[in-house]
Amino acid sequence: MLPFTVELKPGIPIANQILYAVKKAVVSGQMAAGTRFPSVRQLSQELRINPNTAHKIAMQLVAEGVLTTTPGVGSVVAEHRPAEPRERAELLGGTVEQLVVEAKNLGVPLEDVQSSVDAHWRRLGGDSK
Amino acid sequence: MNIIETKQLSRRYGRTEALNGLDLAVPEGSMFGLLGPNGAGKTTTIKLLMNLLAPTSGTARVLGVDSRKLGPAEMAAIGYVSENQQLPVWMTVEGFIGYCRPLYPTWDLALEGTLLDQFELPLDRKLKHLSRGMLMKAALLVSMAYRPRLLVLDEPFSGLDPLTRDEFVRGLLEVSTVGEWTILVSSHDIEEIERLCDWIGVIDSGRLQSAEATDSLLERHRRVEVAGLPPSGGTRVMPGSWIDREESAGLVRFVDSGYAGEDAERLYRETFPGGAVSVRPMALREIFIAQARAQRAIRKGAAA
Numbered sequence: 390m391l392p393f394t395v396e397l398k399p400g401i402p403i404a405n406q407i408l409y410a411v412k413k414a415v416v417s418g419q420m421a422a423g424t425r426f427p428s429v430r431q432l433s434q435e436l437r438i439n440p441n442t443a444h445k446i447a448m449q450l451v452a453e454g455v456l457t458t459t460p461g462v463g464s465v466v467a468e469h470r471p472a473e474p475r476e477r478a479e480l481l482g483g484t485v486e487q488l489v490v491e492a493k494n495l496g497v498p499l500e501d502v503q504s505s506v507d508a509h510w511r512r513l514g515g516d517s518k
Numbered sequence: 519m520n521i522i523e524t525k526q527l528s529r530r531y532g533r534t535e536a537l538n539g540l541d542l543a544v545p546e547g548s549m550f551g552l553l554g555p556n557g558a559g560k561t562t563t564i565k566l567l568m569n570l571l572a573p574t575s576g577t578a579r580v581l582g583v584d585s586r587k588l589g590p591a592e593m594a595a596i597g598y599v600s601e602n603q604q605l606p607v608w609m610t611v612e613g614f615i616g617y618c619r620p621l622y623p624t625w626d627l628a629l630e631g632t633l634l635d636q637f638e639l640p641l642d643r644k645l646k647h648l649s650r651g652m653l654m655k656a657a658l659l660v661s662m663a664y665r666p667r668l669l670v671l672d673e674p675f676s677g678l679d680p681l682t683r684d685e686f687v688r689g690l691l692e693v694s695t696v697g698e699w700t701i702l703v704s705s706h707d708i709e710e711i712e713r714l715c716d717w718i719g720v721i722d723s724g725r726l727q728s729a730e731a732t733d734s735l736l737e738r739h740r741r742v743e744v745a746g747l748p749p750s751g752g753t754r755v756m757p758g759s760w761i762d763r764e765e766s767a768g769l770v771r772f773v774d775s776g777y778a779g780e781d782a783e784r785l786y787r788e789t790f791p792g793g794a795v796s797v798r799p800m801a802l803r804e805i806f807i808a809q810a811r812a813q814r815a816i817r818k819g820a821a822a
Contacts, residue, residue: 441716
């Protein structure tokens with residue numbers, strides 16, 4: 390069994406969907422630091438994806454600092470690390486913009502968006518840091 | 519090395535050109551998806567490769583041997599499963615497996631056992647009483663159990679219910695270590711191919727439209743949208759790799775088919791000063807639709 394859940398949907402690149410699912414499981418504490426991450430083979434079989442895609446996903450998670458690898462042991466979830474400036478910029482620029490666009494389009498007022506962000510923040514992480 | 523290589527491979531049925539000058543190369547160790555609509559030439563291609571049909575012109579080499587000269591030695595290293603395969607339907611599953619086993623010196627009993635477990639096949643049932651899904655799994659089992667160097671699957675998913683499809687794919691991945699064998703699979707199901715294959719060839723109207731590693735195909739395509747553009751006087755110069763373009767007041771949308779990270783994004787900002795640029799990755803289906811639209815636009819332009 391995989392330590393995170395993802396239901397692959399058409400229309401979004403597979404690797405992106407899986408990367409997102411893993412990160413969500415990590416920030417929400419479902420996968421705590423030190424949790425063993427599945428092998429490439431296991432990822433490929435459980436998710437029914439090409440082994441090379443599974444390999445690429447694991448490499449990317451290591452490159453982004455979500456996982457660390459220990460020779461002979463495999464990959465585990467890494468201790469939290471601060472984001473790179475570029476990653477921050479991407480999140481605060483693009484992703485937040487998307488949220489604002491959707492909210493404005495649906496006529497959702499700013500305070501509702503803020504309180505919903507607060508609620509999700511608490512649900513996934515607990516503290517306010 | 520390429521395990522399959524065709525040169526100008528063509529096949530006619532009467533006046534119909536089923537396959538027209540196909541140049542295909544399948545790298546050894548890949549899971550190669552041959553994607554195209556029904557009637558595009560996928561089954562014809564596979565039949566030519568398996569020496570079930572003779573080419574009208576051109577050549578195909580499989581495992582380094584001309585397809586017309588494939589003999590028992592090569593066939594013992596090739597597994598082939600087709601949706602229209604003739605199977606000895608009077609045999610039981612057990613009888614069928616027992617019949618195939620001695621035909622292949624490389625038959626792997628342990629793998630046979632793994633696949634039997636995985637597929638939950640009823641050993642004492644006759645093939646003619648199996649569901650379509652069960653029949654495909656039985657055919658897959660006897661084509662995999664001897665660990666062929668090349669496994670060819672012609673439309674394996676069509677007509678399978680989601681659960682059987684899932685088991686089928688799992689069985690395939692269960693025994694696939696990267697690079698151990700080559701799998702050529704034809705399908706018109708984009709999502710299935712996207713998940714399973716690390717190489718994708720697109721075939722349409724008997725011609726190969728493209729063939730590329732899935733990674734690089736996904737990596738070099740981005741959907742770009744520029745909003746809030748100030749009204750501009752002149753026309754902008756855009757590279758030819760920006761396809762499927764749409765423009766309206768203050769808004770430009772296109773697909774960059776030659777995306778190269780930050781350099782590309784800098785070019786978007788330089789081309790559209792003052793606009794808000796958003797860039798997002800695309801799934802395979804969206805890429806194909808954009809490509810097909812761009813092709814059509816080119817043909818229209820040429821006709822005009």
